[in-house]
Amino acid sequence: MATTTIAPATASTYRGGLYEWLTTTDHKKIGIMYIISSFIFFLIGGLLALGVRTELAQPGLQFVSNEGIYNQLFTMHATVMIFLFVIPMLAGFGNYVVPLMIGAPDMAFPRINALSLWLLPLGGILLLSSFLLGGGAQAGWTSYPPLSEDRPLGSTGYGQDLWIVSLILIGTSSILGSINFLVTIFKMRAPGMTLFRMPILVWTVLVTSVLVLMATPVITSALMMLFIDRNYGGHFFDPATGGSAVLYQNIFWFYSHPAVYVMILPAMGMISEILPVFSRKPLFGYKAFIFATAAIGALGFSVWAHHMFTTGAVFLPFFSLMTFLIAVPTGVKFFNWISTMWRGQLTFSTPMIFALGFLTMFLIGGINGAFSASVPVDFALHDTYWVVAHLHYVLFGGSVMGVFAGLYYWFPKMFGRMLDETLGKVQFIIMFIGLNLTFFPMHMVGLAGMPRRIADYANSGWTDLNLLATIGSFTIAVSMLPFIWNVFVSLRSGKIAGDNPWEANTLEWATSSPPPPYNFDHLPEIRSERPLFDLRHGKTGH
């Protein structure tokens, strides 16, 4: 096996000037740029959330001068977080890691890969430019008509049009990316890398790509119809002239429910790589995990109307039952993860700690979500802060925890140096406290009846809990400081990583850190889903 450890990142592979980065088609550089740009959007989305929380700290309007501005804050917060942070961040990890994990030299279509990357900042800039052009969109990240067809409070309405155009661009990026992943995974695997020897992360990217390919064109059509309604006198969604607003909701959720799996499956894939490494055991039930992932993906297309129970326009028993069914494959995964750790030799390095954060927080998000699958409960909780609590336990407690687990885990491969463990743990503790302080009280105000998407509230019983949530949100913001500091310090003077600092078993750890442009000088023989384990224990021929 090649153990040619070349000098760390900044000194060699990544030297190339700005021009080289901007024009690169190397999946590793593209992956890193995906990750950096999504992280910047995470910070922007976070600032918008701080705006929301600052306004809600007290009853009355203090921070924003009118509701229109509040509406822009939460609409842009959610849009940026979902479409410019979580989805591209996970795609960025996929880009960096998938070719390495299957022993390929690059993605199948490197230039299309670069296009997928560059569509994202383009879409992001268009979206954010609306703040300079008469105000951002105000109709929420769901943009339901009739709200999204109005010219809202204090706005020229261009914000909504820019929102539509930007989402179409970002969607195009996702569609191209998913085709690229599918062709790469099916066509570029190294000899011996059969489908059932692929790392779990590769499987989750595969299933995610199928979801994107089936669902994203559907929302693109809804966005185009909305654009036509707004600008060219269309009537798709206008009941007064024979259209249907519920039609929009159906199309939107036909995309957006599968999209929630796009936001979580790759994160599940990442922690499924991390838990076994830090338990020093193989993943328990490898195939069961894969089938559970495929089942979640398939069921995901039959539950969209659980977002529409209260419209009165959907067949309640069917969508309720199908939603409950998704708990089964999800439960299988929890069983896999817990059994993997059971009697393992656990080490609590930072990636492992974030993975455990994922397990516990995502569990809460799964359980409080199951409440809303029950129709009568949903009628009570729909559009309250309960839902906001639920979605943040899933997206922050799940996806964001997974993202940080992945960052700490693969940073040494990307840059040749380790991140600092102490700073990592400090970040985790502050973030974990902040996250629960922010989002747990939202369950309580939700049960007390506080609606989501309001700038002001008169009920004095909600004030303390809201103040608590606002304090929590600033705690989360503080937790970003040790992380950013960690990255800057470690890039220069972190411990040299070597090829395989975690003693992991998947192929990306068989090459140098960072890998050479073509990825591998030499590939170990692949006889199982843990080729490096086989190599260490002499289970290969030669």
Ligand code: HEM
């Ligand atoms: C920095 C931590 C965060 C804080 C303090 C925060 C805060 C909030 C609050 C208070 C709302 C409700 C606004 C309202 O209904 O008036 C909200 C909505 C939302 N947030 Fe976050 N959030 C954070 C992170 C995230 C992340 C990481 C994601 C996604 C990955 C996300 C996605 C959403 C979505 C989808 C909504 C729904 C907006 C809507 O109703 O249209 N948030 N957030």
Ligand SMILES: [Cu+2]
């Ligand atoms: Cu859903």
